[in-house]
Amino acid sequence: MNISLRPEIEAIRDEIIDNRRHFHMHPELGLQEYETARFISEKLSGLGMEVSTKVGQTGVVALLRGADGPCVGLRADMDALPIQETGKADYKSVNDGVMHACGHDGHMAMLLGAAEALSKKRDNLSGTVKFIFQPAEEGLGGARYMIDDGVLSNPKVDEIYGIHLWNYQSFGTVGIQPGPVLAAADEFVIKVKGKGGHGAMPHGTVDAIVVSAHLITALQTIVSRNTNPLESTALTVGVIEGGYNFNIISDEVILKGTARSYTEENRAMISRRLQEICDGISASFGAEIEVNYHDGYPPTVNSIVESENVTSAAVKIVAEGVQPPYLTMGAEDMSYYLMEVPGCFFFLGSAPEGERVPHHCSHFDINEEALLVGSSILVELVEERLKG
Ligand SMILES: [Zn+2]
Ligand SMILES: [Zn+2]
Known part of the structure; x- marks a missing residue:
């Protein structure tokens, strides 16, 4: 491994790690990040930046203005x-039932570290850096609140970057790729309405459980038969609810699931096929089938030039550690910014020594050295983009 941290980040390594531990000990749920926001805005104000709070409800935005030039978000x-x-860490969460188990504590600490280092170089920057601390990524779509509050204007953000710590990659690697890197995550609820009756006398009934069994099996063909095998989709029925007793034919079953895709085309294909299959099964068995399809986060799609910008900066820090990311069908609301502005969302290898603890796990932790790598890449990236 060949890691060259930026010296100005190396100089504040303890502070970056302490900030991450502070966030880790004091986690807050989406749109309730009051203390988190207060901590961030105090730090940023202390660096002499223009700070706005309550952006997108609990978000914080700071501007570092150099000479005339583009604005990097x-x-x-x-x-x-x-x-x-x-987990057993001595910086364990003190808020019962709430935990930074995805790495967002580290994302904030890396960005604060980069903000501190860059604030001392204002005179060398030809352009503006907009530091965007966004609430509610986990499902509530905080990015949309930020965008609705104008985070991408005044000044207009010309390009945007974001990091995810990634325990699926070894420490010392940085996963960068143009095109889609996270999926669209949609949700569906299907209500199958049949006609109940006695388990011994099925004639004249419409068994909602048998209809659902056919439906669940048929839905699998959207991935296996309708998706180009060189592309990726996923469809999971995660909930099946229905029935009363062993000898009763059920009159209603509710299915709930998620559909994932990397492209808008596949996303549209899944929702169309889902409806068609439900209509077909409904006609075959005489059950009424109601589909409720809800669009979640869109796919996260990186632009080519901005992905090259990140590669160029990351190579300086981790050399041959730059690689294609470990891809999943997870989703991110970073996607909303990337629909408005070109940019790149990239993955920073953070697997701790020994066990590879997955994200969203109750003993999640990271290799904190990764934070210094992340901050170093951000500093390098901004300097390269705003060197005038
Ligand atoms: Zn997460
Ligand atoms: Zn996350």
Whole structure:
């Protein structure tokens, strides 16, 4: 491994790690990040930046203005998850049932570290850096609140970047790729209405459980038969609810699931096929089937030039550690910014020594050295973009 941290980040390494531990000990759920926001805005004000609070409800935005030039947006998310921490760290969460189990504590600490280092170089920057601390990434779509509050204008953000700590990658690696890197995450609820009756006398009934069994099986063909095998989609029925007793034919079943895709085309294909299959099964069995399809986060799609910008900066810090990311069908509301502004969302290897603890796990933790790598890349990236 060949890591060259930026000296101005190396100089504040303890502070970056302490900030991450502070956030880790004091996690807050989406749109409730009051203390988190206060901590961030105090730090940023102390650096002499123009700070706006209550952006997108609990978000914080700071501007570092250099000479005339483009505006680079750097985004970190702020929210924690409703999980009781079970790990042993002495910086364990003090808020019962709430935990930073996705790494957003580290995202904030890296961005604060970069803000501190860059604030001392204002005179060398030809352009503006907008530091965007965004609430509620985990499901509530805080990015949309920020965008609705004008975070991408005044000054207009020309390019935007975001990091996710990634325990699926080894420490010392940085996963960067143009195109889609996270999926669209949609949700569906299907109500199957049949006609109940006695388990011994099925004739004349419409068994909602048998209809659902056919439906669940048929839905699998959207991924296996309708998706181009060189592309990726996923469809999961995660909930099946229905029935009364062993000898009763059920009159209603509710199915709930999620559909994932990397492209808008596949996303539209899944929702169309889902409806068609439900209509077909409904006609075959005489059950009434109601589909409720809800669009979640869109796919996260990186632009080519901005991905090259990140690669160029990251190579200086981790050399041959730059690689294609470990991809999943997870989703991110970073996607909303990337629909408005070109940019790149990239993955920073943070797997701790030994066990590879997955994200959203109750004993999640990271290799904190990764924070210094992340801050170093952000500093390098901004300097390269705003060197005038
Ligand atoms: Zn998460
Ligand atoms: Zn996350």
